[in-house]
Amino acid sequence: MNSLQDLGATTAISAASETMSSLMSTATPTLLAAAGAVLLADFASGLVHWAEDAYARRDTPVIGKWIGEANLEHHVKPRAFVARGYWASSWDLILAASLVVVGAWWLDRLDWTVWLFALVAANANQIHKWAHRAPHENGWLITQLQRFKLIQTQRHHARHHTGKKDSHYCSVTNFLNPLLEELEFWKLLERGLAKVGIHRRADPTAEAR
Ligand SMILES: [Zn+2]
Numbered sequence: 458m459n460s461l462q463d464l465g466a467t468t469a470i471s472a473a474s475e476t477m478s479s480l481m482s483t484a485t486p487t488l489l490a491a492a493g494a495v496l497l498a499d500f501a502s503g504l505v506h507w508a509e510d511a512y513a514r515r516d517t518p519v520i521g522k523w524i525g526e527a528n529l530e531h532h533v534k535p536r537a538f539v540a541r542g543y544w545a546s547s548w549d550l551i552l553a554a555s556l557v558v559v560g561a562w563w564l565d566r567l568d569w570t571v572w573l574f575a576l577v578a579a580n581a582n583q584i585h586k587w588a589h590r591a592p593h594e595n596g597w598l599i600t601q602l603q604r605f606k607l608i609q610t611q612r613h614h615a616r617h618h619t620g621k622k623d624s625h626y627c628s629v630t631n632f633l634n635p636l637l638e639e640l641e642f643w644k645l646l647e648r649g650l651a652k653v654g655i656h657r658r659a660d661p662t663a664e665a666r
């Protein structure tokens with residue numbers, strides 16, 4: 458009886474360990490793919506933010522008033538856009554993310570990672586807005602997401618708003634900015650563009666400080 462029980466326990470342990478290792482081998486690539494999609498959306502948010510901050514001003518054709526002026530206003534009055542509604546601050550990103558989804562579908566590459574990328578990218582400005590709000594304004598859920606660093610925190614985003622305002626452009630997580638700053642990624646990009654005659658424009662809001 459004892460040896461039968463031992464055999465049963467050994468079989469159960471070995472089945473549990475097989476299930477665990479099979480779960481781990483399935484879960485690890487899934488988690489890595491999810492993290493990759495989120496970080497790619499974070500990078501896209503940083504790339505767009507950097508391009509706007511470095512090159513778009515009031516006199517820039519087409520996007521001058523809509524983007525150049527809005528970004529400078531955000532540097533002077535960081536909380537001015539906090540009162541804006543969801544659609545008012547996210548419609549353009551939702552449109553861009555929808556185009557990505559349609560493009561992926563057209564190329565027969567639409568899977569859950571593209572949906573996750575699009576979902577996070579479409580909400581990058583909303584996450585940015587939460588980083589300018591106090592916990593009592595954000596509510597419990599958003600505050601917990603920030604607390605567990607699943608989305609960017611107020612303290613992290615504040616680094617973009619100090620000094621020359623030429624760093625920490627990514628607005629979704631706390632993880633990509635330190636790496637890009639360490640690599641001097643944006644400065645290298647600007648140096649490369651300067652070589653072909655595209656120069657970063659002075660940020661009057663940074664000079665004013
Ligand atoms: Zn900015």
Ligand SMILES: [Zn+2]
Nearest residue numbers: 535585589614
């Ligand atoms: Zn901001």
